[in-house]
Amino acid sequence: MTATDWKAWCLVYSPFVLKNELPPAHLNNWMKFVDACSILSKTSIIYEEIDDTDRLLKEFVGRCSSLYGPECITPNMHLHLHLRKTIEDFSTIYTYWLFSFERYNGFMKDAETNQKDSFELTFMKRFIEKTGALDFIRTRISSCLAGRPQELEVLLKIAGQSHTPYQQNQAQYNPLIFNQLSSDPTIDVIGSEPLPADTLLSMTEGQKTRFNEQSYELLLQHYQQHYDGVYSILQQTPGRICCYNEVEKFRSIEIFGQQYWSALSKSIRGSHIQALFLQHGDVVAWTGQVQYYFRHVLVVDRVPKQHYFAYVRWYHTEAGQRFEQEGLEEWRNRFMIDDRHSILPVHCISSQVAIVAYGP
Known part of the structure; x- marks a missing residue:
């Protein structure tokens, strides 16, 4: 099994598969792990979560010792008790685990050497040249080539970047604020807030099209909730904000290295998501399937603003069984009627969801 397989087994499959296989005391202890x-596998973490993780791991290791004997405690399990200090020193495990490091082994095997210098010198020289060239073009040359996008595109391709990202004010991008948009449903998200660079790069080659009447009406409702004076293309109101019907659709996007797919993809795996909403004063996570992602430009005060959305169809839920301990939920295999919540800013995507058929 690869590291990804172990992660899937631990986080997704094991809670459900082991439910009737382990005695309750053993299962409860495993669920703490x-x-x-x-x-720990999240891309961002807050101090309260560090406290929770440290408590869970201490309880897990201590219970393992009483259930299976002290001889079962391995060096890795001892290492669990030091993760709190490690995270406080070096941030999330996601930022320094070895997956990225090990991927470079593949790059090293394919690197060409000149048979004159040592391999290490040749590899590092090529690596530094490539990364340095991209930084140099972005910081020094791009401003000199303003208004000449074709020439800039060629230079970026030579330096190893396949597409030119849309010019958004990345000086305003803040990963902490971006993470808060998906975790706090009380924040009013429009869809034009700054996005991570990898997300912008993943939305550079879409299909330009027009919305049907229903989808366009829902998009119009979303804008009217956030901007004053937005009118449809059927109205003639000079001096106000016109919502045009041209959009650019995408099959998938990338957020913090995670690929999110849609119903337009060849496979629907990875197209199911959850987002947080306020319902009767409570925060609830709702599950749906992304039909497609799209970009729409709205001219506000003579300035074109790019908005990034997912068109989501949300699943029905009824008063059914919820497997709270295992992190599983039961949803009906049918969608609710599309409404303005179907227009979801990509900033509000909370997580992906694994779907499995269950029940009659």
Whole structure:
């Protein structure tokens, strides 16, 4: 099994598969480890979650010793008790685990050497040249080539970047603020807020098209909730904000290295998501399937503003069984009627969801 397989087994499959296989005391202890891993594998973490993780791991290791004997405690399990200090020193495990490091082994095997210098020198020279060239073009040359996008595109391709990202004010991008948009449903998200660079790069080659009447009406409703004076293309109101019907659709996007797919993709795996909403004063996570992602430009005060959305169809839910301990939920296999919540800013995507058929 690869590291990804182990992660899927631990976080997704094991809680459900082991439910009737382990005695309750053993399963409850294993779930403490699963809950801790689900926090540790996130791309961002807050201090309260560090406290929770440290408590769960201490309880897990201590219980393992009483259930299976002290001889079962391995060096890795001892290492669990030092993760709190490690995260406080070096941030999330996501930022320094070895997956990225090990991927470079593949690059090293394919690197060409000149048979004159040592391999290490040749590899590092090529690596530094490539990364340095891209930084040099972005910081020094791009401003000199303003208004000449074709020439800039050629230079970026030579330096190893396949597409020119849309010019958004990345000086305003803040990863902490971006993470808060998906975790706090009380924040009013428009869809034009700054995005991570990898997300912008993943939305550079789409299909330009027009919305049907229903989808266009829902988009119009979303804008009217956030801007004053937005009118449709059927109205003639000079001096106000016109919502045009041209959009650019995408099959998938990338957020913090995670690929999110849609119903337009060849496979629907990875197209199911959850987002947080306020319902009767409570925060609830709702599950749906992304039909497609799209970009729409709205001219506000004579300035074109790019907005990034997912068109989501949300699943029905009824008063059914919820497997709270295992992190599983039961949803009906039918969609609700599309409404303005179907227009979801990509900033509000909370997580992906694994779907499996269950029940009659």
